[in-house]
Amino acid sequence: RILIVDFGSQVTQLIARRVRETGVYCEIHPFNRVTVDSIRAFDPKGVILSGGPASVTGTDTPRAPQGLFGMGLPVLGICYGQQTMMAQLGGKVEGSDHREFGRAYVEVSDACALFEGTWSPGAREQVWMSHGDRVTALAPGFRVVATSEGAPFAAVADDERGFYGVQFHPEVVHTPHGAQLLRTFVRTICGCSGDWTMASFRETEIAKIRAQVGSGRVICGLSGGVDSSVVAAIIHEAIGDQLTCVYVDHGLMRLGESEQVVRVFRDQFNINLVHVDASDLFLGLLAGKTDPEEKRKIIGKTFIDVFEAEARKIGGAEFLAQGTLYPDVIESVSFTGGPSVTIKSHHNVGGLPDRMNMKLVEPLRELFKDEVRALGRELGLPEEMVGRHPFPGPGLAIRIPGQEITREKLDILRKADAIYLEEIRNAGLYDVIWQAFAVLLPVRTVGVMGDGRTYDYALAIRAVTSTDGMTADYYHFDHDFLSRLSSRVINEVKGVNRVVYDITSKPPGTIEWE
Ligand code: XMP
Numbered sequence: 134r135i136l137i138v139d140f141g142s143q144v145t146q147l148i149a150r151r152v153r154e155t156g157v158y159c160e161i162h163p164f165n166r167v168t169v170d171s172i173r174a175f176d177p178k179g180v181i182l183s184g185g186p187a188s189v190t191g192t193d194t195p196r197a198p199q200g201l202f203g204m205g206l207p208v209l210g211i212c213y214g215q216q217t218m219m220a221q222l223g224g225k226v227e228g229s230d231h232r233e234f235g236r237a238y239v240e241v242s243d244a245c246a247l248f249e250g251t252w253s254p255g256a257r258e259q260v261w262m263s264h265g266d267r268v269t270a271l272a273p274g275f276r277v278v279a280t281s282e283g284a285p286f287a288a289v290a291d292d293e294r295g296f297y298g299v300q301f302h303p304e305v306v307h308t309p310h311g312a313q314l315l316r317t318f319v320r321t322i323c324g325c326s327g328d329w330t331m332a333s334f335r336e337t338e339i340a341k342i343r344a345q346v347g348s349g350r351v352i353c354g355l356s357g358g359v360d361s362s363v364v365a366a367i368i369h370e371a372i373g374d375q376l377t378c379v380y381v382d383h384g385l386m387r388l389g390e391s392e393q394v395v396r397v398f399r400d401q402f403n404i405n406l407v408h409v410d411a412s413d414l415f416l417g418l419l420a421g422k423t424d425p426e427e428k429r430k431i432i433g434k435t436f437i438d439v440f441e442a443e444a445r446k447i448g449g450a451e452f453l454a455q456g457t458l459y460p461d462v463i464e465s466v467s468f469t470g471g472p473s474v475t476i477k478s479h480h481n482v483g484g485l486p487d488r489m490n491m492k493l494v495e496p497l498r499e500l501f502k503d504e505v506r507a508l509g510r511e512l513g514l515p516e517e518m519v520g521r522h523p524f525p526g527p528g529l530a531i532r533i534p535g536q537e538i539t540r541e542k543l544d545i546l547r548k549a550d551a552i553y554l555e556e557i558r559n560a561g562l563y564d565v566i567w568q569a570f571a572v573l574l575p576v577r578t579v580g581v582m583g584d585g586r587t588y589d590y591a592l593a594i595r596a597v598t599s600t601d602g603m604t605a606d607y608y609h610f611d612h613d614f615l616s617r618l619s620s621r622v623i624n625e626v627k628g629v630n631r632v633v634y635d636i637t638s639k640p641p642g643t644i645e646w647e
Contacts, residue, residue: 135159136177138167140185140213141466147304155316156327163466169200179207179323182214189216189226207295207322215298222272233262233283243278245290247297251313260301260308331511338496342371352444353454355380357394360456363509367496369404377405379443384412385528388551411439419538425647432527453491522568534647536575545628546573556618566608569596572646580630589630605639
């Protein structure tokens with residue numbers, strides 16, 4: 134395993150993803166928690182120092198524990214990581230007028246173990262840079278192995294100790310051979326075996342779940358989403374009937390979704406599944422409500438109430454399963470610290486465990502989202518479930534914006550949304566798009582169909598590309614697609630006579646309409 138020391142770079146998680154893609158387990162620890170003792174306890178075969186926003190030339194800026202360099206472990210410093218390593222080992226770092234941001238080229242000036250099989254002396258290679266400071270004098274024992282216009286020490290090496298420093302970012306795709314360099318570091322230089330796969334993860338995680346739960350009983354809230362589905366499937370494989378799943382149907386799901394959950398988990402996986410149809414309760418409480426935050430609060434609170442009541446009925450369970458993922462676990466390094474503004478109170482079932490006083494089973498705590506998907510496939514979950522777009526907890530309630538939610542409107546939206554997603558699948562675009570959905574607008578417009586006048590709802594369609602949901606661009610459909618979609622929706626969905634296309638990116642828009 135590999136330890137990644139995080140100095141707060143925006144792209145530290147990408148280092149972890151690249152390392153794991155080579156079949157090597159790694160974890161990200163914030164620099165202010167890393168000590169020689171903590172490194173010893175984690176017992177890595179090598180250490181990667183990430184980039185970060187601070188300046189090594191400043192006082193009181195982050196450093197690696199000095200003792201790290203005496204532990205006999207290979208170390209790779211990236212950007213800030215390179216600079217602090219140089220400074221800590223007796224080299225020099227200075228601010229420079231020659232800042233480099235974005236694409237740059239390095240000249241490979243010498244061979245070293247890090248470049249083995251990837252870069253040869255004399256080659257000119259594309260990399261991605263983002264730095265103001267740079268190394269200006271080498272630490273003893275190092276030599277320069279690549280240079281760039283803005284960074285005369287773009288890559289430095291001490292093969293003897295297995296210490297390497299690169300000013301560029303090998304973890305991003307804009308450094309085309311970066312993944313290969315990281316692979317060489319972890320596999321060849323650190324000697325990691327590369328046998329961490331989803332198949333091996335499945336085995337070890339099942340053993341861990343058995344050890345934790347013993348003969349106890351576990352309750353798992355299923356939502357139909359990727360995370361809770363994979364959690365349910367792996368826990369069931371570990372402990373069989375000691376697991377009970379609860380699916381709270383708030384009546385705000387998409388077409389056929391509840392049926393799919395029952396079909397997959399009860400019929401295919403033979404899991405004890407309690408399907409709670411609470412749609413009357415939810416829709417009753419939502420009646421007359423139009424404010425987005427109020428809707429979210431009602432749905433969030435009611436969800437917990439219903440789930441808790443069902444859990445009590447089951448009785449005797451001391452464990453609650455939760456789909457916590459690795460990005461929720463990584464402690465982030467914050468240099469600004471100030472509170473950020475709440476745009477939407479995204480509800481999740483985060484409040485549940487405290488209230489219910491249960492122990493948590495979190496089999497996905499170590500995984501990134503794409504690894505969860507791979508595990509889901511490994512466990513035999515259907516592709517349409519593991520590859521599913523994100524769907525918000527409050528469901529269709531926040532896709533009927535600024536108006537009262539009724540069963541009639543939900544039905545119209547469900548039908549239109551299903552046609553939209555079907556067209557996207559047929560066009561082979563589902564996996565290219567991060568999230569796509571229809572929104573039923575609070576406006577009726579006049580139209581003409583046949584010889585008659587219509588006065589029906591307008592439907593907006595939304596599709597975005599994104600990597601994390603934090604920023605997004607609208608998806609650029611071609612006009613044939615849009616025309617086909619508009620005529621299908623208007624012909625097939627009674628109640629809609631106009632389709633409009635949302636072309637807002639995030640920011641300034643958000644992905645959902647409310
Ligand atoms: P926004 O609309 O904030 O959405 O750009 C970013 C991502 O979060 C999802 N989303 C929610 N998820 N509860 C959730 O569990 C919510 O209240 C909620 N609101 C938005 C949204 O679908 C997108 O994937």
